[in-house]
Amino acid sequence: MKSAANSLIAFGIMLTVSLSIPIFAQAQTFGDWAKQCESVGQGERCFMIQTVKAGDRPIMVVVVAYSTKRDQVAAMIDVPLGMHIPTGLKINAAGAAKPLAFEQCLPTGCRAILALDEATIEMLKAGGDASITGRGRDGENVQMPISSNGFKDAFETL
DSSP: OHHHHHHHHHHHHHHHHHHHSOOOSOOEEETTEEEEEEEETTEEEEEEEEEEEETTEEEEEEEEEEETTTTEEEEEEEEOTTSOTTTOEEEEETTEEEEEOEEEEETTEEEEEEEOOHHHHHHHHTTOOEEEEEEOTTSOEEEEEEOOTTHHHHHHTO
């Protein structure tokens, strides 16, 4: 039963990624990050993406881009269904934990948006550790690491 549930969660995440991120031309890879771009009107919009896995199963997708709506760099964090909604998520970076509320849940997973301040961006560029923590359906905390491997090089191409 647990294996079936895990397979369903993995399928949900893969579906989230395939539905929320269109297929693009060749992505550039920088360590654990990839840069992808899409045509928008007369211009182009680019973003960085990292898929966090447990073994070979995707458990989280992190997309970093400049948000015109927020007028700053933001991270979109997608996690699978089954996370405890009222608790939300926390980003653990630069020795501090900041709460993140879920902004939207779809049939394939839930999303939180985080405005990235300069200190967090610089910490990731320098190779610092960051992670997202949420409460799983069993009530236990689930920690999902964000790799900084390649972050600096990918970020500098945006």
